[in-house]
Every structure is written in structure tokens, then in C-alpha cells.
Amino acid sequence: MADPTQSNADQLAFWNGPGGHTWVARxxxxxxxxxxxxxxxxxxxxxxxxxxxxxxGCGCGAITLELARAVGPTGHVAAVDISAPMLAEGKARAEAAGIANVDWMQADAATAALDGFDLLTSSFGVMFFGDPVAAFAHIRRAASPGARMAFVCWRPLTENPWMEVPMRAVAPHVPPRPKANPQAPGMFAFADAQRVSDVLTAAGWAPPRLDKLDLDLDIAAGRGLEEAVVQSTQIGVVNSWLRGQPAEVVTAAVASIREALAAHVDGASVRLPGAMWLVSSAAA
Ligand SMILES: C[S@@+](CC[C@H](N)C(=O)[O-])C[C@H]1O[C@@H](n2cnc3c(N)ncnc32)[C@H](O)[C@@H]1O
Structure with missing residues (x-):
């Protein structure tokens, strides 16, 4: 395992730096x-x-606002994230929507002072812990007896063409990269079902149920091919590969992405398969 302290510091820097600002913009x-x-x-x-x-890992509040509406004025949502810019965006969206039953907390969910939750959720926010067993054990202690947990995470890259297709298009344009450790903190860290199960049970959760979620994702968001190309260069691995590359390399890589994605245009959408785990468990 990589040094958890260093990887937590890397995540803090990323989500408060380029990663967080890009997520806000996108x-x-x-x-x-x-x-x-x-x-x-x-x-x-x-x-x-x-x-x-x-x-x-509520980010800009993708599901937070819906959770807040569902629990209503007698309920409450603690929205925890390490990213100041993303939390600020979430908070602004909640205010604009007149939603007042959310606490936006800038904290590491692996160590934050948390207590008494009936339901624990995450949309793609639990794959970044330096020490996942310790993190989920800490989160377990924040759960009330009988609490439920439900989160979504990505299955392997090879099952996610929405990301793999742009990566394959860019790869010939950038220097070769060392093979990534599949369990290193990052978007695919929970791709392996057995690992997810092992982490959660070691952390004191009931053996989880993992259901496959397969969806064609519109990476253009209904805004056409060019928007899909921009999105593919801004989010995820391609963005880190292209960061710091000379302008001519970026231009050539973007042209290759456009060519690869053109095959998936469907009207104003660009649809490619995405593969996720829907994970559910309970405080054991
Ligand atoms: C891929 S984004 C998902 C954001 C949001 N949930 C969504 O679905 O749009 C991952 C989020 O996890 C947050 N995150 C990463 N490590 C975290 C940690 N240790 N504690 C709390 N949040 C964390 C990041 O700052 C980021 O907002």
C-alpha cells in the first residue's frame, strides 16, 4: 500500500486545486x-x-440536494468533503434552491467528528482514502444502530468505454506511463468487487451487496460532439495526461479524441457504456 499520509495529502491538494476547480466548472x-x-x-x-x-465526498452536491429534499425539514444531511471549492458550489446551489437542512462540512470523512447517522451515502466519493479499512471503520462509528449505507463506484476501466475510448485516443500522443496500481486511491480503486467486500467487512460493516449498474452515459450532456470532446479532456485521467504537454501535442490528442468519439454520436448526445457497482450494506 502507498503511504496513506502522502496519498491523503495528494488528494487534498488535487481536490482543492485543479481537480476541484474543474469539477466546479463542469x-x-x-x-x-x-x-x-x-x-x-x-x-x-x-x-x-x-x-x-x-x-x-458530496462534491458540488450531485445527490446532496435530493437527499435533503427527501428527508425534509425534520431530517438533516451532513455533506462532507475535503474540497473547499466544490463545497462552496454545493452550498451556493442549496441556497439558490432554498434548501436549509444541509451542513456543508470541509473535512476528511476518514477522521471527521461525525455521529448518529441513519443513512450513509456516497456518489463516487469513497475511492480516495489512503487507508480504506480505517476510513470505513471510522465512518462505521458515525452510524446509528441499524443504519444503512449505499454508494456507487466505478467498475474497471475496461468496462467503461466512456473513459477508455478517449484514453486510447490520447495514449499515442503522450509519453508512456507506468502501469497504475489498481488499488491506489483514485476513481477505479473499488473496481474489484471482492476488494470492496473485504474492505467493508474488515471495517465492521455487514457483508455488502454489490449490484451491477450498466448505463450508456451521454458524455455530451445533450450538447453535441464538441462538448463531449471538451468534457473528455477536462475530467479524469486524460486531463492529467495532457496537463503540461506542449500545445501541438494537445491539439493532436484532441483531434484524435474527436475522431474516436464521432463514432458514438447519437443526435446531440455522445453515448458510451459506463459500468458501476451499486453497493449497499448496514452497520453490522
Ligand atoms: C469524483 S468526486 C464526486 C463528487 C460528487 N459526489 C458527485 O458525484 O458529483 C469525488 C469527491 O470526493 C471528495 N473526497 C475525496 N477524498 C475525500 C475524503 N477523504 N473525505 C471527504 N471527501 C473526499 C473529493 O473532494 C470530491 O469532491
Whole structure:
């Protein structure tokens, strides 16, 4: 395992730096592309009026606002994230929508002072812990007896052409990269079902249920091919590969992405398969 302290520091820097600012800028687009995922997660979580919910790695509030509406004025949502810019965006959206039952907390969910939650959720926010067993054990202690947990995470890259197709298009343009450790903190850290199960049970959660969620994701968010190209260069691995590359390399890589995505145009949408785990468990 990589040094957890160093990887936590790296995550803090990324989500408060380029990663967080890009997510804020792309929030509307990303929320549209991932709307069917959010709906599936909310259906799994089934928040009820009056519940106290912890939304882990809430970002700009993709599901937080819906959770807050569902639990209503007698319920409450603690929205925890390490990213100041993303929390600020979430808070601004909540204020604009007149939603007042959310606490926006800038904190590491692996160590924050948290207590008494009936429901714990996360939309793609639990794959970044340096020490996942310790993090989920800490989160377990924040759960009330009988609390439910529901989160969504990505299955492997090879099952996610929405990301793999742009990566394959860019790869010939950039220097070769060392093979990534599949369990290193990052978007695919929970791709392996057995690992997710092992982490959660070692952390004191009931053996989880993992259901496959397969959806064609519109990476154009209904705004056409060029928008899909921009999104592919801004979010995820391609963005880090292209950062700091000479302008001519970026131009050539973008042209290759456009060519690769053109095959998936469907009217104003650009649809490619996405593969996720819907994970549910309970405080054991
Ligand atoms: C991929 S984004 C998902 C954001 C949002 N939930 C969504 O679905 O749009 C991952 C989020 O997890 C947050 N995050 C990463 N590590 C965290 C930690 N240890 N504690 C709390 N949040 C964390 C990041 O700051 C980021 O907002």
C-alpha cells in the first residue's frame, strides 16, 4: 500500500486545486451525464422523511440536494468533503434552491467528528482514502444502530468505454506511463468487487451487496460532439495526461479524441457504456 499520509495529502491538494476547480466548472455538464446514476443511487438509498444522512465526498452536491429534499425539514444531511471549492458550489446551489437542512462540512470523512447517522451515502466519493479499512471503520462509528449505507463506484476501466475510448485516443500522443496500481486511491480503486467486500467487512460493516449498474452515459450532456470532446479532456485521467504537454501535442490528442468519439454520436448526445457497482450494506 502507498503511504496513506502522502496519498491523503495528494488528494487534498488535487481536490482543492485543479481537480476541484474543474469539477466546479463542469458541474452542470457532469450532473446531466451522471443523472441516471444519481437516480439509481437515490433509489437504492431510499432516504426517508426525518432521517439523518451523511453524504461522503458530496462534491458540488450531485445527490446532496435530493437527499435533503427527501428527508425534509425534520431530517438533516451532513455533506462532507475535503474540497473547499466544490463545497462552496454545493452550498451556493442549496441556497439558490432554498434548501436549509444541509451542513456543508470541509473535512476528511476518514477522521471527521461525525455521529448518529441513519443513512450513509456516497456518489463516487469513497475511492480516495489512503487507508480504506480505517476510513470505513471510522465512518462505521458515525452510524446509528441499524443504519444503512449505499454508494456507487466505478467498475474497471475496461468496462467503461466512456473513459477508455478517449484514453486510447490520447495514449499515442503522450509519453508512456507506468502501469497504475489498481488499488491506489483514485476513481477505479473499488473496481474489484471482492476488494470492496473485504474492505467493508474488515471495517465492521455487514457483508455488502454489490449490484451491477450498466448505463450508456451521454458524455455530451445533450450538447453535441464538441462538448463531449471538451468534457473528455477536462475530467479524469486524460486531463492529467495532457496537463503540461506542449500545445501541438494537445491539439493532436484532441483531434484524435474527436475522431474516436464521432463514432458514438447519437443526435446531440455522445453515448458510451459506463459500468458501476451499486453497493449497499448496514452497520453490522
Ligand atoms: C469524483 S468526486 C464526486 C463528487 C460528487 N459526489 C458527485 O458525484 O458529483 C469525488 C469527491 O470526493 C471528495 N473526497 C475525496 N477524498 C475525500 C475524503 N477523504 N473525505 C471527504 N471527501 C473526499 C473529493 O473532494 C470530491 O469532491
Amino acid at each position: 458541474q452542470q455538464h457532469t450532473d446531466i451525464s451522471l443523472a441516471p446514476v444519481s437516480q439509481a443511487l437515490l433509489a437504492l438509498a431510499a432516504p426517508r422523511a426525518g432521517e439523518r444522512v451523511l453524504d461522503i
